[in-house]
Amino acid sequence: MRLRLVKQDTSFDFFSRWKLWLGISGAMMVIALVSFFLQGLNYGIDFRGGTTIRTESAQPVDVGQYRAALEVLEMGDISITEVFDPTFGPDQNVAMIRIEAQEGQESASVEKIRAVEGALSAAVPDIKFTSVESVGPKVSGELIQTAVIAVLLAIGAVLVYIWLRFEWQFALGAVIALVHDVVLTIGIFSELQIKFDLAIIAALLTIVGYSLNDTVVVFDRVRENLRKYKKKPLAEVLNISINETLSRTVMTSVTTLLALFALFALGGDVIRGFVFAMIWGVIVGTYSSVFVASAILLYLGVKRDWSKPTDTTGNQFANIDA
Incomplete structure (x- = not known):
């Protein structure tokens, strides 16, 4: 049935x-x-601009752990994703952290970036910060x-x-x-x-x-x-x-x-x-x-009989049967 x-x-x-x-x-x-x-x-970070921090660690990326460590900083929208980067080999543990642009600034300030790095280092002692990039409002x-x-x-x-x-x-x-x-x-x-x-x-x-x-x-x-x-x-x-x-x-x-x-x-x-x-x-x-x-x-309204041509309904492709 x-x-x-x-x-x-x-x-x-x-x-x-x-x-x-x-x-x-x-x-x-x-x-x-x-x-x-x-x-x-x-708008999220993609459309507002902000700062992207790429990290590497020996232990697997725990997005929840990263998010909990950064929540206390109260920096607004923070996106954390685990990414695959072929340059790091098969046992990679790479994360992408995106921080929204702060009010009145095109990206996160140096102090904010240092605060993020400090909070993550406290949560994950072996973490390394491989790159920091900013996306401005023009992009x-x-x-x-x-x-x-x-x-x-x-x-x-x-x-x-x-x-x-x-x-x-x-x-x-x-x-x-x-x-x-x-x-x-x-x-x-x-x-x-x-x-x-x-x-x-x-x-x-x-x-x-x-x-x-x-x-x-x-x-x-x-x-x-x-x-x-x-x-x-x-x-x-x-x-x-x-x-x-x-x-x-x-x-x-x-x-x-x-x-x-x-x-x-x-x-x-x-x-x-x-x-x-x-x-x-x-x-x-x-x-x-x-x-x-x-x-x-x-x-x-619509044409009712495709066997008959008409110049009032349909278009020049009316007789094409897909």
Whole structure:
């Protein structure tokens, strides 16, 4: 007996209140943008600049021990990670400690660095400090700009891909859904003031890919059913398509969330922000595939018969069947 989270033959009406769902999504996006412009993001060291200290020791790196030794210094955001460096051989114990830029300074002062080294030396007597590097606000600003460009290019590539694969109405629905997911993710980070660093940018790009995959599965079934049920209203065809793919959508989302919740609980502080972004992204991505992308498609209308050319709907690639 196969496990099913959703029974095989469902008949939910997802579009009886589609305007309400779009209104809720629009309101959530407005709240997210207002929070972003009023509060901003709680940028991490990657975007604010700071000082990086690389250490080496004979004993294995204990991130918890390092963090406990540095907490008493009250230096704000401190990131501690164990890294692999081939220059140190197979028995390496190398750690990377990143300290946020102090107020009014581009990096940690010499006194602060000495305090960090003293605290770590007391906790780990054989520790060595192999390098100290600073990242100024100019480099951090370039990272922010590069991150924004990466997200925009990803969404732009999705627009072109969906346009070529389906119709421009499908492409617009998919892109609006992706923008919805990214804006809400940035909004929740702004509202809760969770640390926002390069790992979160990676999460945003992953969310774009996950949400797109879910949307394309639904749109593929919509296109098949538009050819199969040429006389049915578009809303009914969309309902049939979403119900037919609902079991797959729920199963994929739930199994992904199970893994993410385990990582959130057991993965430690280093990846917690990334995992939180992924959990939120899977939830809003699943929601947007059903209630945003498909609702936009219903609003715009779509070509019903691909066997007949038309100059009012679709685009010049309408007859290409991917």
